[in-house]
Amino acid sequence: MTRPSTALLTDHYELTMIAAARTHPAASRPCVFEVFARRLPDGRRYGVVGGTGRLVDALADFRFGADELAAVSGFLDGDTLQWLADYRFAGDIDGYREGELYFPGSPILTVRAPFADAVILETLILSILNHDSAIASAAARMVCAAGSRPIIEMGSRRTHERAAVASARAAYLAGLTATSNLEAARTYGVPSAGTAAHAFTLLFTGSGGPDEPAAFRAQVDRLGPGTTLLVDTYDITRGVANAVEAAGPELGAVRIDSGDLGILARQVRDQLDGLGARKTKIVVSGDLDEYAIASLRAEPVDVYGVGTSLVTGSGAPTAGMVYKLVEIDGIPVEKRSSHKVSHGGAKSAVRLARPSGTVVEEVLHPSGTPAPDSAGHTLAPLQTALIRDGGPVDALPSLDDARDHLRAALVTLPWEGLGLSHGEPAIPTRYAF
Amino acid sequence: MTRPSTALLTDHYELTMIAAARTHPAASRPCVFEVFARRLPDGRRYGVVGGTGRLVDALADFRFGADELAAVSGFLDGDTLQWLADYRFAGDIDGYREGELYFPGSPILTVRAPFADAVILETLILSILNHDSAIASAAARMVCAAGSRPIIEMGSRRTHERAAVASARAAYLAGLTATSNLEAARTYGVPSAGTAAHAFTLLFTGSGGPDEPAAFRAQVDRLGPGTTLLVDTYDITRGVANAVEAAGPELGAVRIDSGDLGILARQVRDQLDGLGARKTKIVVSGDLDEYAIASLRAEPVDVYGVGTSLVTGSGAPTAGMVYKLVEIDGIPVEKRSSHKVSHGGAKSAVRLARPSGTVVEEVLHPSGTPAPDSAGHTLAPLQTALIRDGGPVDALPSLDDARDHLRAALVTLPWEGLGLSHGEPAIPTRYAF
Missing domain, CATH: 3.20.140.10 (nicotinate phosphoribosyltransferase)
Structure with missing residues (x-):
């Protein structure tokens, strides 16, 4: 073309x-x-x-x-x-x-x-x-704040649809490890990543109410146990239990997208370890900027997801x-x-x-x-x-x-x-x- | 295509x-x-x-x-x-x-x-x-602050090149009267506007030093006396005199892009009136947002130009x-x-x-x-x-x-x-x- x-x-x-x-x-x-x-x-x-x-x-x-x-x-x-x-x-x-x-x-x-x-x-x-x-300047500060932990860029929805592609590229340049943006993957070869949103879990609601286990089973069936399951649609403790139940202790990661991420990360880490899922990673997201990333330095977080603050240059x-x-x-x-x-x-x-x-x-x-x-x-x-x-x-x-x-x-x-x-x-x- | x-x-x-x-x-x-x-x-x-x-x-x-x-x-x-x-x-x-x-x-x-x-x-x-x-939300506040005075959008250079086109469109939707962005004019029919930057005046520097009168003459020759002359490259008072000298009292407008815009607008208005250029308009630009626009309400400003604050949603x-x-x-x-x-x-x-x-x-x-x-x-x-x-x-x-x-x-x-x-x-x- x-x-x-x-x-x-x-x-x-x-x-x-x-x-x-x-x-x-x-x-x-x-x-x-x-x-x-x-x-x-x-x-x-x-x-x-x-x-x-x-x-x-x-x-x-x-x-x-x-x-x-x-x-x-x-x-x-x-x-x-x-x-x-x-x-x-x-x-x-x-x-x-x-x-x-x-x-x-x-x-x-x-x-x-x-x-x-x-x-x-x-x-x-x-x-x-x-x-x-x-x-790139905002992203570099986030990378420094995260130390050796990877950050995934997921801010496309918060900026102009073409600026999103350039933002994903600039974020990768600055050291983020992946993006949610598929056009950035195609055009610039930035690794893309992602698994599921809350809507996916909600979809499995039936006349009997929510059915998080069914959602997790469907995801693991298609994407394998190495996938990342989003555990905060309903009760997080229940979500983590459902996640390990669906994927087994080989579960790749769980993602927490709301609440006090530091406290939740510690609770979830303990719970995962108790369930034998010692290698299951914890991904956190939800209005993170470089300061929030830094404040989680001492918590058992494995991967950060950043959106709005990244694509808006963090102020x-x-x-x-x-x-x-x-x-x-x-x-x-x-x-x-x-x-x-x-x-x-x-x-x-x-x-x-x-x-x-x-x-x-x-x-x-x-x-x-x-x-x-x-x-x-x-x-x-x-x-x-x-x-x-x-x-x-x-x-x-x-x-x-x-x-x-x-x-x-x-x-x-x-x-x-x-x-x-x-x-x-x-x-x-x-x-x- | x-x-x-x-x-x-x-x-x-x-x-x-x-x-x-x-x-x-x-x-x-x-x-x-x-x-x-x-x-x-x-x-x-x-x-x-x-x-x-x-x-x-x-x-x-x-x-x-x-x-x-x-x-x-x-x-x-x-x-x-x-x-x-x-x-x-x-x-x-x-x-x-x-x-x-x-x-x-x-x-x-x-x-x-x-x-x-x-x-x-x-x-x-x-x-x-x-x-x-x-x-659009930021622009609407600027339009309200400007009352009946027109605002020109000129922020393309401060945002992603395609976001700039969408910004010009959104600004027009919100009531701005024109944009600097030519792609927005082509794609969406937004009226486009603009005359010259400081670089144009600087271009006429010779071995004898700056020559603002030559720059203004060249612009008026090509764009007519109804053009807008940018008068703050060197001394503003001298610039206004040179502008009226080049275009005559039919000069369309002068633009001021730096300094205390309220004080300068009053001085320039007095000077223009004294030179018989009573209909010559005053355009002000330079880091204006809705608050700066409002603060100029009582000053003899005819047109505002907004850039950075518009395309970044004013915060x-x-x-x-x-x-x-x-x-x-x-x-x-x-x-x-x-x-x-x-x-x-x-x-x-x-x-x-x-x-x-x-x-x-x-x-x-x-x-x-x-x-x-x-x-x-x-x-x-x-x-x-x-x-x-x-x-x-x-x-x-x-x-x-x-x-x-x-x-x-x-x-x-x-x-x-x-x-x-x-x-x-x-x-x-x-x-x-």
Whole structure:
């Protein structure tokens, strides 16, 4: 199937700007645009770059076909429409790797192209990076809170149906182990998981009332004793007994979706052990966020399921990244009016680390100048080539590569930067200008 | 172009439940599922149903083709795969009209079909209604705060690229006048708008420094003097002077995107009037939410632009709706475990109003029973037919119909229910069971 065009996932004003600039010599001047976040969400210590892989795909589909041109012909002149019809991004894009940590000011993406060629991508670039980075950043905190315990993403129903797919991808990137979302499994290869909801147990209600044992038997018959049985539709203690009765002590797991999960997990663990189901795992779900996950650290929980808080970025549903023109023909430019100070000029970024590997600061310096003196620290450049002459570079990192990269990057943070409590960014950003 | 299948925008467990239930007689029993929100977001007085129109479209594309079947063949048996291949929703769906107000417990959507036929739609239905209702509900508050002043939606860059399209649609439904999003204009006919960003003005920087007059001239040359010029890239007072110089007193509007918008609007109004540009409008944007809009009520602002707060639901990015099995073969069912009490049985809903038109309560009563005594109030049923025998009913309301319906519905609320301050739902929900 041909993939749909992404060209209209764009703001009206990008095209009117192009129309107004196009006939002017200024429009052909080489420009540099940068994506960065002025700040992290309230009290967060780090952000996680997400969406880079999706962005590279979406750029390939950014084409104005006949339908797209017809849709914008009402407010554009013929020359501009022809320019759009011919448009193929032919510039260069560099960026932080997907799965890289970022901090306030980090130049996460750098687009080099003539003005019109670059400005037209603003909305699409920001939509993808703002959404996916918000989800990945929240998810990474949940993974840290869960320690070695796996987390399953099950929030599709709480967000836009296509955002759900991207959320599942971003969550996997951040270290969650599986998703409920089948489109994410198909499109991105994220492992999918799930067994049954309360409705399944309720279905077996007859004229004699509820029949949880019949529901559990039907599930075990089809999905095997290794399945996960949802035990809190009626009485949980009765549910656990019915579950082990139906599946035997080889029962894979029970899921608890309501109530005081810590207390219930302990009771259920004792009950399962008493029934000989010592290897049966306990899955908990129900309005969990990173704080609730952390609060269950001492309880006998084996797997977490997270939904709403994951797909809404746990209080920060957008990453607040902006796309700013920073350089024209080698001349640094910046907005000068009140409250929104930008640093003009294209920036290179390096992260300095102690010999132990712990990072100490991120340094931004003018592109094309040597990196600052590292003063005995190791120094890692943060930007990599993503697009050259309009096409993706060879061997772009995969989603699994991004996942591995993040896991390694988190280990480099000072330990207090990994905590859930609010505070300053884990490392400072320094402008060596 | 064939529209893509929506069938995998679904949770893994919906399909394993179907596999487990399918061979059992229970699977063919007629079921009723209801969508409702247990509560409104923190302190909100009402919710707005959004997404119904999108849902009807998405249901038509809910088909398991060869690609979709291949994607799920790893965890399903052959009989279930064949059932999916043959699946066409053939049941009935009733619901609140799009643009209708809702309150805690309101049965916003009612799906009648055999268990497997209905449960498979859970994730898609909730994704669409939860997202679009969250946006529409936030947007309606902004429209109330703005009074008669128009609001333009410009938040695409702050949310997932496809959620942005749905957000623009939901915002228009709620009474916003236009969107920046071109795909929403193409797909849903929402009027689109926009002129230029700071990057456009910065582009005209030369070796002699910034040249705002040249930028404004280029924009007016192409877009005419009725355009909106963005005046806060450098000094705002200078920007306003340059704007009127470039376009003359017929200048359509100036936009201010930063700073203390109230003070600046007054200064700019005085300056424009002094320059003879008395009809030039003032557009303000920059992190506006419903409270900021209300705080500008006394200032000379003509148009608001909203972004982040709109597309993130202004603190409530999901509506928290659930999809619950409430009746099987005429038998009411409900989950009984702690903390999540549901009311079993299919529900009909009516809203009672005084002769003046002001609503006083919403009453839910068992479907098939007469509506409760109205005690002198007028009584309006809230559920309408959406899908019959799997297909949309004739003359489904359009997006404009939904917009009109909401405008009329808001007028029926008690005046305190329209305020921005936190409180109880504007009217109580009563269960006449």
